[in-house]
Amino acid sequence: MTATASNPSPTGLDLQQAAKDHLWMHFTRMSAYEDAPVPIIARGEGCYLEDINGKRYLDALAGLFAVQIGYSHGEEIGAAVAAQMQELPYYTNWSYAHPRAIELAKEIADLAPGDLNRVFFTNSGSEAVESAWKLARQFHTANGERRWKAIGRDVAYHGATMGALSINGVAPIRTPFEPLVPQVGHVRNTNRFRRPEGETEEQFTQFLLDDLEHRILSEGPETVAMVIMEPVQNSGGAFTPPAGYFQGVRALCDEHGILLCADEVITAFGRIDGWFASEHYDIKPDLITMAKGMSSAYASIGAVVASDRVAEPFLHGAESFMHGLTFGGHPVQTAIALKNIEIMKRERVVEGVAERTAAFRQTLSQLLELPIAGDLRGTGFFFALELVKDNETNATFTDDEAEKLLRGFLSERLYDAGIICRADDRGDPVVQISPPLVAGQAEFDEIAGILGEVLGEASRLVGH
CATH class of the missing domain: 3.40.640.10 (Type I PLP-dependent aspartate aminotransferase-like (Major domain))
Incomplete structure (x- = not known):
């Protein structure tokens, strides 16, 4: 819609205030945004998203396991x-x-x-x-x-x-x-x-x-x-x-x-x-x-x-x-x-998944070297990395520890690092990784690189 004097184009600040005043987000702890900005995604291309401030993110969750062809076919x-x-x-x-x-x-x-x-x-x-x-x-x-x-x-x-x-x-x-x-x-x-x-x-x-x-x-x-x-x-x-x-x-x-x-x-x-x-x-x-x-x-x-x-x-x-x-x-x-x-x-999207699955798994497998990484599981373009206190014993976290790790650190830190994936506590804590089906080796490497960096920080946070 073209902005006019009576219908101005909203600025980032306008959208932030309107979001806080009126938008009820799904499965969201709304109190988290009382003193913090609401993440507002404005554009997408390929496997990447961009927020209203122009910051770019690799979407390693395909929206919610849903965007097969990426964001470039609008x-x-x-x-x-x-x-x-x-x-x-x-x-x-x-x-x-x-x-x-x-x-x-x-x-x-x-x-x-x-x-x-x-x-x-x-x-x-x-x-x-x-x-x-x-x-x-x-x-x-x-x-x-x-x-x-x-x-x-x-x-x-x-x-x-x-x-x-x-x-x-x-x-x-x-x-x-x-x-x-x-x-x-x-x-x-x-x-x-x-x-x-x-x-x-x-x-x-x-x-x-x-x-x-x-x-x-x-x-x-x-x-x-x-x-x-x-x-x-x-x-x-x-x-x-x-x-x-x-x-x-x-x-x-x-x-x-x-x-x-x-x-x-x-x-x-x-x-x-x-x-x-x-x-x-x-x-x-x-x-x-x-x-x-x-x-x-x-x-x-x-x-x-x-x-x-x-x-x-x-x-x-x-x-x-x-x-x-x-x-x-x-x-x-x-x-x-x-x-x-x-x-x-x-574009042979389904065939491409079959052709690249092994390379995706191999790339993600590098994360198992981290002391906080216990198990990598999944197939296709649908993987999860289970987090543990210590990968020698595979001891898991208490509910309070998982809350601090996932919501207190990982969710925000991953977003700040330019990747969207899911730190999930339905069951034992995992990071879910499921990019658009058009992702290739460059995206696999970026996912593993960012996760490796952030999970390395998390390992030190929990005492490794």
């Missing part, structure tokens, strides 16, 4: 937005369809593994998880069963709406909103750091599957509608599955008539090797939830894609899925997602 995607606005700025998917929603649904079905062919659009990942749980419940009802429970994993994050929040395995973010949606059980996650010495991969897999089976049986298998798991669990720090794990989960779900939902809000669209991590890990889910990378976060859009078996009861007779969202599958959102996927294919 003009091309903006042209798609303008064209769609001129053709059809809005219409609903309630009993109607429009071209972009149809085209995107087919595109997703073509990319998704197996017989996942029916796409229900939402506006976010939280809404996708919410929709998946509702769909699972109604699917069983349509087949003459009364199933309502969900099973998730410890420390897992699945969203902020009440249903998705109820599935979360992160107690501190659930507790303020209790009582939650009934009923959810939680099982052990696939964190193998600090597992017993000498435990084999097969033993770890069996331990996890026994835990899941026990939970299913204790809940009553006939009451469980859905098991939901991320292929690589984000919260807690990029937990990858052991060999045979998801095949065992699939078998247990089949044995007890439970739907398996792969939450791919983060892992879909190239974050892990492939368009969908479900294919990479041979999960064979009944449902996949997605969002973030579908549009590279250029638009707020999510979806659930369902298998033919799950969709079948709703395609014949009087049964309707009794759920809908005014903006689900919005023409502009779907046009942006289609253009994003076109760009990803044209």
Whole structure:
């Protein structure tokens, strides 16, 4: 918008004051900005961001694990937005369809593994998880069963709406909103750091599957509608599955008539090797939830894609899925997602992740030489570095120590050093590293260099 006398362009100071007076930031300790400036990001290009003061930052978190193609495609995607606005700025998917929603649904079905062919659009990942749980419940009802429970994993994050929040395995973010949606059980996650010495991969897999089976049986298998798991669990720090794990989960779900939902809000669209991590890990889910990378976060859009078996009861007779969202599958959102996927294919973004993953891991592995670095885990462009008091014993921090380390030092210091990543305490403290999928060796080196410098300071701070 062009500034005029009656509508002046806001200065940095104006924005700071307005932010402090009126903006309520998400998952933010607002008191932190009582005597400190609010970080205001104004521009982006490639893998980099720039604040209102002109300082440049390497975005090593891809926004929130979401910006696959980087920040340089605004003009091309903006042209798609303008064209769609001129053709059809809005219409609903309630009993109607429009071209972009149809085209995107087919595109997703073509990319998704197996017989996942029916796409229900939402506006976010939280809404996708919410929709998946509702769909699972109604699917069983349509087949003459009364199933309502969900099973998730410890420390897992699945969203902020009440249903998705109820599935979360992160107690501190659930507790303020209790009582939650009934009923959810939680099982052990696939964190193998600090597992017993000498435990084999097969033993770890069996331990996890026994835990899941026990939970299913204790809940009553006939009451469980859905098991939901991320292929690589984000919260807690990029937990990858052991060999045979998801095949065992699939078998247990089949044995007890439970739907398996792969939450791919983060892992879909190239974050892990492939368009969908479900294919990479041979999960064979009944449902996949997605969002973030579908549009590279250029638009707020999510979806659930369902298998033919799950969709079948709703395609014949009087049964309707009794759920809908005014903006689900919005023409502009779907046009942006289609253009994003076109760009990803044209620039071989997904293939590039597969080609550069080993180099990324190798570069980050240098950080394990720091006494504060305990474990590097993850895959694709999705890694986490667990922080420890001492990497000879792998002793972790107390809650107070983690608070001082992460919020009192690391978050601010990393930002000052020109890098945006996440110092996270959902579980044991980790630094999460997940840049745009167009990052290359220069960005890998910069990430490792800055993290090495800042974590070296942190090591001295904790007494190394």
